[in-house]
Amino acid sequence: MTEQTKTSAREVVERFLAAAVDPAGAGLADLYGDSVVIEMPFAPPGFPQRSETSAEELRARFEAGAGAREYEKVDGVLIHETRDPEVVVVEYDIHGKVVATGDRFVLHYICVMTVRDGKIVHSRDHTDPITGARALGMLPKLVEILAQEGK
Template sequence: MPQPYTPTEVVQAVAAGVSRLIAGGLTEHEREIELDHLAGLYAERTDVRHPFAPLGDTPLRTRAELRRHFAEAPARARRPDRFEPVGHVHETADPEVVVFEFSYVGSMAGRLFELPCVFVSRVRDGVIVESRDYGDHRGLARVFGGLDDLVTALAADSRPE
């Protein structure tokens, strides 16, 4: 895979790589290559956050943490028929910063879905040095049959100590 360089190319490559991982169907070797490629789109020292994560935001600060984050995505018992990013990158007055407004669009067992996302990313020298990724975590859980697990985790997280 050629290394993207412009901020637009980099954020689009991240969303496309995530789509390939979620869509599945990769051999273990292909999955490892994809994980390495995705991690390589980030600086060695970075700051990636998911402010809308339902169980709280855990900052990802290194390339290794990002690779683990992508690798630890829950195994999906159900594989989508289609899962791809569709949207538009907005450039800003700062040439390092782009806003990628998109949806992961797909279908599961013939039912269409759309999961809105916004990435606000700073790309320097062809790698992401900072990003705020706003995604529809509840919608993702719904599409992949994980709502019960999410509710259980939220209930456990909200119990007083």
């Protein structure tokens, strides 16, 4: 692989971070490949730990979630390039609010992204599932699932 490929992966991640806080969600889904695998190893019970999807399915998902929460800024960004020019590790905090309540939240992420031909084709996202459930308005569902598991 060339240095150009290595730079391209970093640039895609930088565009991802900028698009994540764009109020219109402009271009976020466009950064993903036609076929993408998203893994969330710390997903709570009842939520998928792995999904295979497409940029168009992600676009619909992003649009559906846009009315529930607003992301305002990204900070604490560290981008680690690896020996594999297609793989980048990014650490960041994304700040936002729940639209219905105005409650603010901060999600802390570490993502391992594989970028091929300028598109994200694999992402392994590590974050706190409780804070995520709260930010997505799904905390009651999570509590219900955990309560059922305890019986």
